[in-house]
Amino acid sequence: MTEVPEHLRKRAEEARAKAAAEKAEAAAPVASGGGGDDAAEQQEAESKIPAHLLERSKAAKAKSGGAEAGAVATAPTAAAPATAAGGPVLTGPGGNTQRLLTVVKSGSIQDTKSAPQDKVHTWPHLLVVEFAAALFITAFILIFSIFVNAPLLELANFNQTPNPSKAPWYFLGLQELLTMFHPMVAGVTIPGIGLFVLILAPYIDRNPSSKPEDRKFAISLMTMHLMFWAVLVMIGSFFRGPGFNFVFPWEAGLFFEL
Amino acid sequence: MATDEDVKKPFPQRMQDSMSQMGDQIQGSQAWNSIFRPGSIFRKGYTDSPRNRSYVIMNSVLYHLHPVKVKRHAVKVSYTLCLGGLSFLLFIHLTVTGIFLMFFYRPTAAAAWDDIYTLQNTVTFGLLVRNMHRWAAHLMVLSVFLHMARVFYHGAYKPPREFNWVIGVMLLQFTLLLSFTGYLLPWDQLALWAVTVGTNMMGYTPVFGDQVRFVLLGGVEIGTDTLLRWYVLHVLLLPFVVVIFMAIHFWRVRKDGGISGPL
Numbered sequence: 001m002t003e004v005p006e007h008l009r010k011r012a013e014e015a016r017a018k019a020a021a022e023k024a025e026a027a028a029p030v031a032s033g034g035g036g037d038d039a040a041e042q043q044e045a046e047s048k049i050p051a052h053l054l055e056r057s058k059a060a061k062a063k064s065g066g067a068e069a070g071a072v073a074t075a076p077t078a079a080a081p082a083t084a085a086g087g088p089v090l091t092g093p094g095g096n097t098q099r100l101l102t103v104v105k106s107g108s109i110q111d112t113k114s115a116p117q118d119k120v121h122t123w124p125h126l127l128v129v130e131f132a133a134a135l136f137i138t139a140f141i142l143i144f145s146i147f148v149n150a151p152l153l154e155l156a157n158f159n160q161t162p163n164p165s166k167a168p169w170y171f172l173g174l175q176e177l178l179t180m181f182h183p184m185v186a187g188v189t190i191p192g193i194g195l196f197v198l199i200l201a202p203y204i205d206r207n208p209s210s211k212p213e214d215r216k217f218a219i220s221l222m223t224m225h226l227m228f229w230a231v232l233v234m235i236g237s238f239f240r241g242p243g244f245n246f247v248f249p250w251e252a253g254l255f256f257e258l
Numbered sequence: 259m260a261t262d263e264d265v266k267k268p269f270p271q272r273m274q275d276s277m278s279q280m281g282d283q284i285q286g287s288q289a290w291n292s293i294f295r296p297g298s299i300f301r302k303g304y305t306d307s308p309r310n311r312s313y314v315i316m317n318s319v320l321y322h323l324h325p326v327k328v329k330r331h332a333v334k335v336s337y338t339l340c341l342g343g344l345s346f347l348l349f350i351h352l353t354v355t356g357i358f359l360m361f362f363y364r365p366t367a368a369a370a371w372d373d374i375y376t377l378q379n380t381v382t383f384g385l386l387v388r389n390m391h392r393w394a395a396h397l398m399v400l401s402v403f404l405h406m407a408r409v410f411y412h413g414a415y416k417p418p419r420e421f422n423w424v425i426g427v428m429l430l431q432f433t434l435l436l437s438f439t440g441y442l443l444p445w446d447q448l449a450l451w452a453v454t455v456g457t458n459m460m461g462y463t464p465v466f467g468d469q470v471r472f473v474l475l476g477g478v479e480i481g482t483d484t485l486l487r488w489y490v491l492h493v494l495l496l497p498f499v500v501v502i503f504m505a506i507h508f509w510r511v512r513k514d515g516g517i518s519g520p521l
Contacts, residue, residue, distance in 0.1 A: 119327040123314040126324065126333045133340040134347050141351065141397065145389035152378065155371045156450035158479075165451040167459075168441050170399055170434055174459060187459035199427045201410070202420035210413025211521055222410050257448050258396060 004103055012100060049097075151257045163242045164255055172236030173229045179244065194225070325512060331520040337412075338517065341405035345433075346504065348398040355391040356493065363443070365489035367482035370445035395437050402433045414518035422510040425503055432500045439492040445485065453488075454480060 004012075120126075167175045177186035197204070205218050212219060237256050241247035247255075267275070284290055285302035294300045297313020304310060312326045331337055362377045362384065364370065377384040406426060409415060415423035442453045457480070461471035476483035511517060 118330045120330050120333060121308070121311040121315075122320075122324045122326060122328050123311050126328050127320075129333055129335060130340070130343055133335070133344060137344055137347060137397075138351070141390050141394050144393055145386055148389065148393070149385065150389045150392035151446075151448055152371075152374055152444055153446040153448045156367075156445045156447055158450070160447070162447055162451055165455050167452050167455040168438060169396075170437070171456055171459075175455060178459070183459065183462040184464060187462045188464065195427070195431070199424050202415040202417070202423050205416070208416065210416055210518065212411070215413060218413075219411065222407075226407055258392070 004100075008100070008103060153257075164240060164244045166236070166240070166255070166257070169233060169237055169256075169258065172240075173232035175244075176232040176236040176240075198225075323508060325516065329516055329519070332517045337520075339404070339408060341401050341408055345398055345401045345405055348394050348401060349500070349504070351394045352391060352398065353497065355387050355394065358387050359391060360493060365443065365485045367445060367485055370443065370485060374444045374446075395440060399433055399437050402430050406430055409518075412518055412521065416518075418514045419510075419518065422507060422514060425507050425510065429500065429503050429507060432496055432503065436492065436496045436500065439488040439496065442480075442485065442488045443492065450480065453484075 166172060174187055174191060177190060180186065181190070205215075207215050207218065209215060235246075238249045238254065239246055241252045241255050282302065285300075291301070295313075295317035297310050297317045298304070299314060315321050315324055315326045359377070362381055363373045374388070377388060379385075409423065409426065438453075438456060442449045457471055457474055460474060461467045463470045472478065474484075474487075475481075476487040
């Protein structure tokens with residue numbers, strides 16, 4: 001059997017000593033035979049057990065008679081010395097009817113898998129941050145929209161192709177590739193492979209660590225990938241002029257609409 | 259109600275008393291308590307206790323999004339830069355401003371450009387709301403992209419979060435498609451030719467190139483059918499799909515144990 005923790009053992013011992021003292025006092029005036037019942041009655045008056053339950057237990061006691069007295073005496077309750085003189089008392093220290101059987105330490109039968117984590121309440125800690133971020137971005141969009149207008153060029157005209165014709169900025173990397181490769185390679189194969197590899201990244205990268213120093217290869221590969229597109233988009237946006245020819249924006253001006 | 263004692267009090271004091279009495283009555287009313295569930299900060303006698311802090315989340319609709327407690331490092335702005343949350347916020351912004359724009363827009367080649375022009379020049383706040391819609395859209399493409407980069411550099415796609423990464427990449431593509439379909443709607447020179455360049459590229463899909471292009475354009479050339487098609491994609495189909503994917507995305511974040519741990 002496992003050990004009883006020190007503080008619990010001490011507490012039980014104290015309670016036992018206290019109960020024994022009380023019992024001795026209660027038993028003192030009752031000298032002889034049948035006094036046990038009186039002592040029990042006095043005990044009952046003090047305890048908070050409901051009357052009907054007491055009646056029931058008394059009846060049960062009467063039924064089982066003296067045979068029970070022996071059994072109770074062996075029970076490790078503080079009442080033992082007192083009951084030796086009188087009848088059976090089925091209460092433990094402090095009038096309690098429950099007993100401490102054993103204390104099972106966690107870990108002996110439970111398997112604790114997760115260690116406790118350092119957590120904070122979502123309200124207010126997370127919500128305040130989110131609210132501030134939401135306010136900030138809303139204010140930014142509002143103020144930016146007051147001062148900068150979205151472009152609206154003249155009505156669409158099929159007969160007048162603007163020079164240069166550019167895709168939306170996030171597709172300008174693809175349009176840039178078009179100048180170097182066959183359209184099928186530039187428009188479908190390369191971005192298709194790029195997306196496919198991106199989706200499969202967690203299944204390709206089997207390295208369990210998420211520490212930057214353990215995943216230099218993955219990080220450098222991703223950085224190159226992101227930079228590849230970023231640079232292409234930049235070139236397509238700012239360094240391509242009429243005829244989609246290479247120009248410097250500080251010489252030829254900007255050919256870029258959002 | 260006013261006793262002699264009350265009358266003797268100076269007026270500001272009496273005013274304050276009656277105001278606080280009225281506040282108590284409102285906060286104690288059945289209507290108020292039926293709206294604000296136990297633990298709400300608007301309830302009478304709210305105190306800042308751990309129990310009430312839990313109730314604020316548990317007893318509100320926010321419980322669908324946030325757990326009662328999060329890891330301490332998760333609330334650091336320097337870890338997430340709020341990019342995922344801001345992408346979601348921008349999506350909400352775009353929905354709200356987009357619904358406003360829908361009141362003034364008809365997706366036909368004959369009417370589209372004029373509607374935008376009228377919106378900008380005669381509708382109250384029309385220009386402002388259109389600007390907000392446009393800039394929020396560009397910002398959302400950017401924030402979704404940066405969110406992906408952030409997640410990669412933190413290794414947050416590693417088990418058990420592999421599948422959520424896949425959903426995330428899908429969401430990035432839907433974001434691009436949403437932005438691209440919206441690009442055509444003003445029906446100006448910028449829209450027409452940007453979309454011409456984009457759809458020409460998709461026409462080079464191997465084997466099915468012409469069919470892909472035909473489905474996208476609703477014909478062999480960009481025209482009023484294309485406008486209707488992209489309008490429906492932009493305001494209905496793609497947002498619908500995105501909302502479903504976002505719901506799964508957010509749900510998986512929590513199922514996979516909250517946002518990824520400290521490095």
